[in-house]
Amino acid sequence: MKDFRELQEHAEGGWEEGRAGAVPTRVAGVSLHRLPRFSDLRGSVTVGEFDRSVPFAVKRYFLVFDVPGGEARGGHAHRQCRQFLVCARGSCAVVADDGRDRQEFALDRPDLGLHLPPMVWSVQHRYSPDALLLVFASHYYDADDYIRDYDGFLRILSFHGGVRR
Template sequence: MTERPVDCIISENAQIAEGVTFGPRVVLAGDGIVLRQNVRLDAACVIGADVTIGQGAWVKAGAVVLRSVPPNAIVEGNPAQVVGYLDGGSQRRPDPKHIDIRAFSHLPRPSKVDLGVGESALFLMRRITDARGALTVGEVPTEVPFSPARYFVVFDVPTLELRGEHAHRRCQQFLICLHGTCRVLLDDGQSRCEVTLDRPDMGVFMPDMIWGTQYRYSPDAALLVFASRTYEADDYLRTYDDFLAELEKRG
C-alpha cells in the first residue's frame, strides 16, 4: 500500500497505483487523477483534474501539473513541462544517456553508431561543402537502413509540446532534423537514451518496438521522418502499458 503523508490533500476518487512516493504538502486537486506505478511526487506539487501521471514519472517540487505526464518523464515549473526523462534500469538515474555528436567527429562519413537501445543507431551522413553551399546525402538502402514507403515532416511545434509517444509493431523510422533542433528519446523497455538532432547531416534510426518521443523543439525546427511502411492504424502501440505488454508477449 502506498503511504500518503497526512499533510497531503488527495481527491477521494484519485486512482493511485502501488509504489507512488508522496512528498509533503502534495495536492491532488480534482477528479479523474490517475497516478501510475512508481510515480514520485515531490513537496508541494499540485496535480490538476483529469491528469494522468505515467509510470515512473517524477514531478519536481512546486510543479503545477495541468496536463498528463508521459511515462518516465521529469516535469517541473508552473505550468509544468517536460525537462527530461529518467534512465532505465534498477538505479533510476535522473537522466538517460545523452549522445554527444562531438564524440564521433573523428569517424569517417558515412558511419553508423550503435546507441545501446535495441537496434537503434545514429547515422552520420556525408556532407559536401563548397563555395556554392552545403549538401548532405544518403543512399538507399546502403546508407539509410531501409527503403522508405512514406515520409512526413513535423514543424511549427510549440515548445511545450511532445511528439511521438508511441511505438510501432512493424514500422521502422529514420529521423533527420532539417532545421532547428529537437531531442529524440529512445526506449526499449529497459534502456533509454536521448539524441539531440541539430543538423541535417545526421539521422536516428528507430526500429520497430522502440518507444519514441520527441520534445524540446526549437521554434524553427523541421523534423523529417522516413517510414518503412505506409500508415497502418493497428501498427501503433499508443500507451506505454500496451508497449510493455507487447514486449512481454514477444519474450
C-alpha cells in the same frame, strides 16, 4: 566510428568532409547515422541515398514542423514500421526506449539521422521554433501498427520475452 561517444564527439566537433558512418546505441536496434556532408563557398550539401544511408526500403515520408514550444510529438511505438529521423532544419531531441534501456538523442544537424526499429517507444520533444523533422518510414500509414499506451507497450514486450529486433 567505434562507439556512440566517439560519434557524438565527431558530430559536435566536426567530422572529416564527407565522412559517413553509423553506430549502435544502448537502445536495442537503434542506431545513430552520420550522413555525408560537403561544404564549400556555395554552401553545404548533405547526401542520403536510399538502400545505402537509410537502412530499409522507404515507402512513406512525413515532415513535422511548427511544433508549439513545450509540446512533444510521437509518444508511441510501431509493431512493424521502421523510421529514420533527420532534423533538416533547427533541432529537436528524441527519446528512444526499448523497455529496458532509454536514451535521448539531440538531432541538431542535417547530417545526423536516427534509425528507430519496430518495438521501440519514441518521443520527440524540445523542438526549436524553426525545426523541420523529416521522417522516412518503412510502411504506409496503418493505425493498427501503433502502440500508443506505454504500459501496453511494456506488456507486449513482456509477453514476447522482451525480444528486441
